[in-house]
Amino acid sequence: MTATVPTAAALALGDDALVLSHRLGEWAGHAPVLEEEVALANIALDLLGQARVLLSLVGDEDELAYLREERAFRNVQLVEQPNGDFAHTIARQLYFSTYQRLLYGRLAAAGGDGEGGTLTGLAGKAVKEVAYHQDHAEQWTLRLGDGTAESHERMSRACTALWRFTGELFQPVEGLDVDWRELESDWLASVSAVLERATLTVPDGPRTGAWSAGAGRQGLHTESFGRMLAEMQHLHRSHPGASW
Amino acid sequence: MTGTADMTVLEEELSRLAGSVPDPELPVLTLEELGVLRGVRVLAPGRVTVELTPTYTGCPAVEAMSSDIERVLRDHGVADVSVVTVLSPAWSTDDxxxxxxxxxxxxxxxxxxxxxxxxxxxxxxxxxxxxxxxxxxxxxxxxxxxxxxxxxxxxxxxxxxxxxxxxxxxx
Incomplete structure (x- = not known):
């Protein structure tokens, strides 16, 4: 049993989970129906659990979450995008949960840190939870895409708006032995199939090379991320060591 | 995972005690019935490690489970109890x-x-x-x-x- 922790990978995947968890948590009190409020909060909780395990591999989870500056975060830019309307949140969920499930599935099978490693164990556990996140996103994509003219239009707009952030998902993460090209083509096939069933057009815009998209793993983030962090970190920074 | 075969009599006894702790969110179930207890090891006299696996990675009940197990084993005379969380193999509802x-x-x-x-x-x-x-x-x-x-x-x-x-x- 080897257990060398690929720190850069744990940080990247941990930040993805943490940031998306926080974004989903912002829906609390605002979701369209109570069931969705509960669903999004539960998905956020799953992601927070993953983030805690992953960030603890790197260092102190609270310090990493609450005391790092924006440039030190290694999450992809997709997960930091504002919630927008419900369709935007669902499009972000569809793109990300599909990616996360495919990635975790590979890590669980191949072992990011060897058999018995924590990252491998986490991936094997989380992939089962993420299957429900993906299912949730797919069902909503179908319902909104193949729904009313208004819901179709808004779902279509959301899928297009977030499309340019999806190329970054397949930038190789240091320390992970994954065939990223194959991961990308599997992702594309899966997402395209859902969009088509939802009577939506697969966006044809660029997925890489578009301005501002694709440097989250290097610590470059989009404008709204700073504001999100300010809110997320405010309490901890104002009251260091507070407990209740 | 520790099978009962290589457990000592004391470990089996402590395992039964830890397993009898009710789930904090579903108190009708014990941790044993939920299938989240992975093993109990006596490392030295008065020093015990309990392996616990979460149902979900983010399950907030894990902390309550851990402190309940610690309390039960301490009440039974074990001075030093540590509960560690193990993720692999992943828990399944089949457990x-x-x-x-x-x-x-x-x-x-x-x-x-x-x-x-x-x-x-x-x-x-x-x-x-x-x-x-x-x-x-x-x-x-x-x-x-x-x-x-x-x-x-x-x-x-x-x-x-x-x-x-x-x-x-x-x-």
Whole structure:
């Protein structure tokens, strides 16, 4: 049993989970129906659990979450995008949960840190939870895409708006032995199939090379991320060591 | 995972004690019935490690479970108890015992269906097989939400008796 922790990978995947968890948590009190409020909060909780395990591999989870500056975060830019309307949140969920499930599935099978490693164990556990996140996103994509003219239009707009952030998902993460090209083509096939069933057009815009998209793993983030962090970190920074 | 074969008499006894702790969120079930206890090891006299696996990675009940186990074993005279969380092999709803399933249904929660060996997360989420209403026993039930009061449950409604109920979803 080897257990060398690929720190850069744990940080990247941990930040993805943490940031998306926080974004989903912002829906609390605002979701369209109570069931969705509960669903999004539960998905956020799953992601927070993953983030805690992953960030603890790197260092102190609270310090990493609450005391790092924006440039030190290694999450992809997709997960930091504002919630927008419900369709935007669902499009972000569809793109990300599909990616996360495919990635975790590979890590669980191949072992990011060897058999018995924590990252491998986490991936094997989380992939089962993420299957429900993906299912949730797919069902909503179908319902909104193949729904009313208004819901179709808004779902279509959301899928297009977030499309340019999806190329970054397949930038190789240091320390992970994954065939990223194959991961990308599997992702594309899966997402395209859902969009088509939802009577939506697969966006044809660029997925890489578009301005501002694709440097989250290097610590470059989009404008709204700073504001999100300010809110997320405010309490901890104002009251260091507070407990209740 | 520690099999009972290589456990000492003391470890088996402590294991039974730890296993008898009720789940903090579903107090009708014990940790043993939930299948989250992975092993108890006596490292030295008065020093014990308990391995616990979470149902969900983010399950907030893990902390309560850990402190309950620590308290029970300390009350039994073990001075130094440490509970460690293990993730692998991942917990599955198939780990819930038959008695645990019976108690869940009695408590008003439809128990998870058996998945066999396909619980790898690679197949589609199984949601279409009949789930029985824990109140009236009808199999005519519908899904209201994939996520209910906790991440491990889905919210359903019985179309026969009209009562909503939680379903411990397969994982």
């Amino acid at each position: 819930i015992s038959a008695e645990g399933r019976r108690k869940l249904a009695e408590f008003g929660i439809a128990p998870p269906r058996h998945q066999g060996t396909s619980a790898t997360g690679s197949g589609p989420v199984p949601v279409t097989l009949a789930i029985r209403c824990p109140h009236c026993g009808s199999t005519e039930t519908e899904l209201l939400s994939r996520f209910s009061s906790t991440a491990c449950k889905a919210l359903r409604r019985c179309t026969a008796c009209r009562e909503p109920f939680d379903h411990f979803k397969e994982l």
